[in-house]
Amino acid sequence: MVLNILLNIDSDTPSDIILFLGRIHPLVVHLPIGFLLLAGLAEISTKWTKFEPIKAFVQYIWGLGVIGAFFAVLFGYFLSLSGDYNEDTIFWHKWSGVAVLLFSLACYYISKKQIKIPFYGKSILVTIVVVAIFYTGHLGGNLTHGSTYLLEYAPNPVRQLAGLSKKAIPRKKVTVLDSADVYLDLVSPIMNNRCVSCHNEDKKKGDLNLTSFSYLMKGGENGEAIIPGDPNSSDLFRRITLPTTHDDFMPTEGKRPLTDDEVAFIGWWINNNAPSRGYFTALKPDKEMIDNVSRQLGLDKNNFLREMVQSPKKEIIDSLSNQGFILNLLMKDNYFLEANFSLSEKKLTMHSVESLLQIKDQLIWLNMSNSNVTDGNLEKIGRLENLIKLNLSGNKISDNGLVHLEKLKNLESLNLFNTEVSIGLLAVIPKLTHLRTLYLSESNATNEIVSELQKGSEKLKISFD
Template sequence: MEASNQVSEFVIFIGRFHPLIVHLPIGILLIGILMHFLAKKKRFQYLDKAVSFTLAIGSISAILSCFLGYLLSFQGGYDADALFNHQWLGIAVGCFSLLAYSTRVWKKTRKSFVLNSIAMGILFIGLGLTGHLGGNLTHGSAYLTQYAPEPIRKIIGLAPKPKKRPPIMVLDSADIFLDVINPMVSNKCISCHNLEKTKGGLLLTSHASMLEGGENGPAIVAEDLQKSELFKRITLPEHHEDFMPPEGKKPFSEDDIKLIEFWILNGARPTGLLADIELDEDNTKLFENFLGLKDSQNNPLLADAEAGDSLVIRSLRSKGFKIESLSNESNLLDVSLSPNNIKGLESIEELLLLKDQIVHLKLSSLGLKDNNLKVIGQLNHLIRLNLHSNPITDSGISFLSELQNLESLNLYGTQIENKSLELLSTLKNLKRLYVWNTKVTKAKVEAFKNSRTDLDIIFGLALFIVKE
């Protein structure tokens, strides 16, 4: 049970004036300290008369702030150690502000002057430390240093900045949790649900902590919106006392909520490329808008694609090819051929007439030969290629070396061997590779992963979740 349930609501009401009042002693005492040291210079001696009054007002407001902060602590949801340090540093600031005032109005002696200057110096440091710890309680310990440049991080002993997620150029390369859900939740919720401030016992800094939840149950339950506490809170009426985030903070938009709903209903996975998840047109637009993409054409190589020849498209469709636009406004195409369609396979060279438009291609279980890959290797705008369950070998893979836009390649159930990994190492944009049920060895996969840490190689049962 939270502390707020053990005290009068009036106590919490009064305590919440702490953030309002706390800025008064900070500003007033800093002005007093500044005037104290400036008054030592002849040109600023007129400030000396105002220092005592400023310290008196600052001391009173510091003591009041301590009292309100103590009442606010009953609200609960704060890290105990961080709260303890902030509380006692705040009390120390109040004490030293009184000491600074007392030594200031005390009988003017050399000793009182030195003591006053020492108190002023300690008070200045205390204000900075107390304010910093208070900020940590509100925003988390990384708030102040989150965007610090590397030289400063090194000086103050911080670890290097976490590696940024690569920029998303096309929708397929986005990770549903790492690039969409986690940034969204962090932006809206992390100030109240971080390591220093776990309001409601809820931590939202990772996928695992979301599943663990807080005092009211798990924040997220895969495929169950009703049991997902986070989803329930963000969809309450804004005037409801349990609505998240609290008043004064920007709520989740309607589109944000739809994205979280989609993620939960599709298993609330901790990772997974959107290339591996079936999206209808509406969901595609939602993800594109969130990621700042427009019709998946942020890739400059694809932005100027003209419309494909309608006669060619009609011809290919008559031979069994399924051809769809990525969206109503896009000229980019998703092309596939149903398994065992020999008639369509014989017409594979016609795909070259749409080489500037085809970005997704699925040719699985067709008896595809190595020579057929000569054609596919010329479709240099391909982003996603699925060739699973075809008898292709390393010789055929060599024809794919020019597919420099390729991000996802499915070679499950083919006859490739270790040499194919070396041939594919030239594809710098490749982010996901499926090589389960091939002649590629586990040792080779592990070695290749060490040299290409940006590449996710699927070598086991994870393939069953792929919906290309």
């Protein structure tokens, strides 16, 4: 009674000290699991003669397991008082934890007193402890991650044995912006990745469940989480935009917060009356939001990489190797290639460069650094339209040759270190819409040229000393 009064256990609102001790539960719960499983393994091992010397220590392992289980149960009980968990699941988790404590205590007593139990009684007890540990742990996982966590990726026969429905057919990956559903393809993945681990049917922190649109709109203990048309009055949006040090910031418990793009999109979605379905583009987004969603869906990247390309003919690969190119396969399940001439001891010829056109569909990385590449060679290189990464550093190439690269629309990285390019960059670089990294150190480019290039694209990172 005195303990209840001091710790305020019987109150509707547990005291801070109770909640503090409850938060220790995840820290201590794994310790007894280790000791008790080790004790069970030791009990089995001592049946063999060579392991008999450890028999004298088994009782101490059981004892440590019992002590750990006691504190795990105690702190777990304190944690359950927060009211953030599904009542049915927490009930069975709590009493299965108590069962682990009691059965492990029985094993400790039997081991300490060297009591002989007939009909394999001790083995049965050990088995019960092990099964209870796994069952309790399973329920704990359900409380933390949701009731489908353990079997989420299990084969359908296993799911059906557990009383779950067959795995839902995942939505096809969005490859065209016009096909993106505003909730199913954008809002729901954000909730699933950032929020659902704490707001699901088994763990409803703040009585808030974010596993579906209907639950999201139902809100929680603080009222409506979403107020369509008014992001500033929506509690969910308020929480994800607070400083990370604020007590009300979401997500909590050190989980990774939403990205700036995700926060901006959620605000935009609420401002557009938070629809439960419909195409994203039907809501008439501006260019900034289109770019935002394209980044989230990965549509700002090179889509052709998702396509399968044929394996190049062996005689072509052999020919290029004989001419000095080192070829490497870049993907296990596709035939995209890297070609490297920078390590070759052979002389680069126009025929060598032209030979690369035979693998233009497969070639996405090309390293021609310090290879005596000329402006004339760039005319051929500029026809390798699938190039993503191109290294031309250490070659005497100028603006006259640079112009041939403007058709490389997929290029993401271009290295022009120690070359003679200069003002021609202003005409070519803006046309390379996928370019993200540009190396210009020790070239003929000036600070003014680099500043002008940077104005044209905030996403472009330019290395220039």
